Amino acid sequence: MPEPSLISLKDIDKRFANGVMALRGVRLDVAEQEFVSLLGPSGCGKSTVLRVIAGLESADAGEVRRLSSNRAETAFVFQDPTLMPWASVFDNVWLPLRLAHASRAASADKIQAVLRRVGLAGFESAFPAELSGGMRMRASIARALVTEPRLMLMDEPFAALDEFTRHQLNDDLLSCWQAQRFATIFVTHSVLEAVFLSQRVLVMGQRPGRVVADMRIDEPYPRAAAFRTSPRYHAACTELNAALARLHADVDQVVR
């Protein structure tokens, strides 16, 4: 890669308190402005990788190197929208700025702009309980975008949504990404979603979690809905499915 990586993991090991080896020798590099998906079966440690990168958990061995030491430039979107139920959409999006001591009035323009971008203009004063699942996730993404992060960590954000809503949010996420150009690490267990969104897909194997394949998706952006029905899309999905199938075969051999 020509430019230095924004985030670089070298041989990360992580053992949980119960003794389970969650990650072994995980290496990955993500460049500035790059969109990378982490694809793998449930329980392979994808989320743990994100948490180590975010600094929410520490690695037992290995090295996490980041271009900038400013952790405030990192945003995290969880699988659950994780909004404060007692606060309006506006106040939820204000939270990261508020924690950095920005007043409500001084943040208002930024908040309005980011709400327009995720399609929540007009819902400023709504409470999370009054929104649909898709809209809650939009609010959660708005909260992550409002700090203009350099690195966006997303942990299966659309897994709980219906397919129609997921496609819409995929499209909207990509247009946000094109506008703001934050580097993204997107965890998913959906091959279709990983191929549609990413420039690069990393496949993770389980027990212990490690990166077993690294595949580029050379499709220009903006990616139209037609990409989902193109032969290139299917070829990429087939290749990734094959990589995942090899993984299962390996696990079966280990078990025997």
Add this chain to the structure above:
Amino acid sequence: MSASWQARLSPVLSVLALLLAWEGVVRVAQIPHYTLPAPSLVVQTLVANFPSLAGSWWFTIKITFGALALAAIGGVMIASMFALSRGLEHAFLPIAVVLQVTPVVAIAPLILIYVESTTAALLLCAWIVAFFPVLSNTVLGLRAADPLLRDLFKLYRASPWQRLRLLLVPSAMPYFLAGLKISGGLSLIGAVTAEMVAGAAGRETGLASRILEASFRTETPKMFAALLLLVITGVAIHWAFNALSRTLLGRWHASEKQ
């Protein structure tokens, strides 16, 4: 609309029906007023004796709300300490439980011996009865904050004070309010029980000692009049906390959703 009117009217109607039945039975069976006074006589007695009962009522209200305020403050402070440290909780929760499970009537005589001021002794008794629901609910509430929201606050480097004010306090609020509702009723019960034990001691006396005093003289209507004031106080506390809970939680918490 008609359904909501019905819902509001039905408790009023049922109470009215009960009072009418009571009045009717007393009149028809000609029950003497020192055995069971009719509601109309209770109200008459209340009006006639109000100037003298009002002072006692005010005293009981002061003890009740004083104890409730101390229960809220003390409960929240102890709960915060417990939430900060499991060690403190393990060390001191058993003491709180002992205070909670010991009937206040049984310890009130001791407290009246040790505490010189009767008012302070009554406050202490009522507080012992009232503080536990606030304490245990607030401990639960402070621990109930969404772990992912905690992660988010960590990611954005929230200060401990920001975490307390913006995350822990709002998360604990529904639990705290539920505890406060229970404590509100209990502080009145605690105040009256302690007054009963204290009897007519001290210069100022509350409604409980007026009830005792009236019972010695077989002034049954006056006993009922004092009782009516206690009931009004209890119901008012209950309504006030329901309204407070609806105001604070109405828009977001499932317990207050219509």
